[in-house]
Amino acid sequence: NAGVIQTPRHKVTGKGQEATLWCEPISGHSAVFWYRQTIVQGLEFLTYFRNQAPIDDSGMPKERFSAQMPNQSHSTLKIQSTQPQDSAVYLCASSLDWGNTGQLYFGEGSKLTVL
Amino acid sequence: GDQVEQSPSALSLHEGTDSALRCNFTTTMRSVQWFRQNSRGSLISLFYLASGTKENGRLKSAFDSKERRYSTLHIRDAQLEDSGTYFCAASASSSFSKLVFGQGTSLSVVP
Numbered sequence: 001n002a003g004v005i006q007t008p009r010h011k012v013t014g015k016g017q018e019a020t021l022w023c024e025p026i027s028g029h030s031a032v033f034w035y036r037q038t039i040v041q042g043l044e045f046l047t048y049f050r051n052q053a054p055i056d057d058s059g060m061p062k063e064r065f066s067a068q069m070p071n072q073s074h075s076t077l078k079i080q081s082t083q084p085q086d087s088a089v090y091l092c093a094s095s096l097d098w099g100n101t102g103q104l105y106f107g108e109g110s111k112l113t114v115l
Numbered sequence: 116g117d118q119v120e121q122s123p124s125a126l127s128l129h130e131g132t133d134s135a136l137r138c139n140f141t142t143t144m145r146s147v148q149w150f151r152q153n154s155r156g157s158l159i160s161l162f163y164l165a166s167g168t169k170e171n172g173r174l175k176s177a178f179d180s181k182e183r184r185y186s187t188l189h190i191r192d193a194q195l196e197d198s199g200t201y202f203c204a205a206s207a208s209s210s211f212s213k214l215v216f217g218q219g220t221s222l223s224v225v226p
Binding site: 033035042043044045048056058059089091093103104105106107108109111 | 148150155156157158159160163202204213214215216217218219
């Protein structure tokens, strides 16, 4: 079990460029979550999928951010026209769909730096 | 929205001593998880509780089963490798609802 895999680990972009982050959940897990971590805001929920369907995106900034889960083995978080305030560590987590087991397993994160 | 208040924000312990972290919730929560974030930034799950207590080695966590408004993490016989940032996170509904995180406790264990 390789755990949740996130790529890239580090990404530096210029202001206005696009950034795409990838997440491979633990095999067999049907729930995938995206969180963002900054010094000021701490850990913030962005969005989550269950069986590839978007369930709750209430934490996603309404513009420029989008997330997809085209198949059960990966999810992407795309940020268009990146801004310096988007700089953060973006964390992906997955959870097993088994009764009420809601334990989350996190990846190591993708650190995005927008210059 | 739902809030998680974690305390203390920072803690320094001598090796071999005991301490406790606490999270208070502004609303009734269904479950709580405790994580430790290591130097690489990885969030390692320590406990997941829907009620009661769980223990793993020198760590023990409890979730207030009555009103479900707080949780604690006890560290016994602190060791240098326990240093790191600890987070609690709670869910206000069952299973796959989003977790709301506390602000974290930065723990430093010193000789």
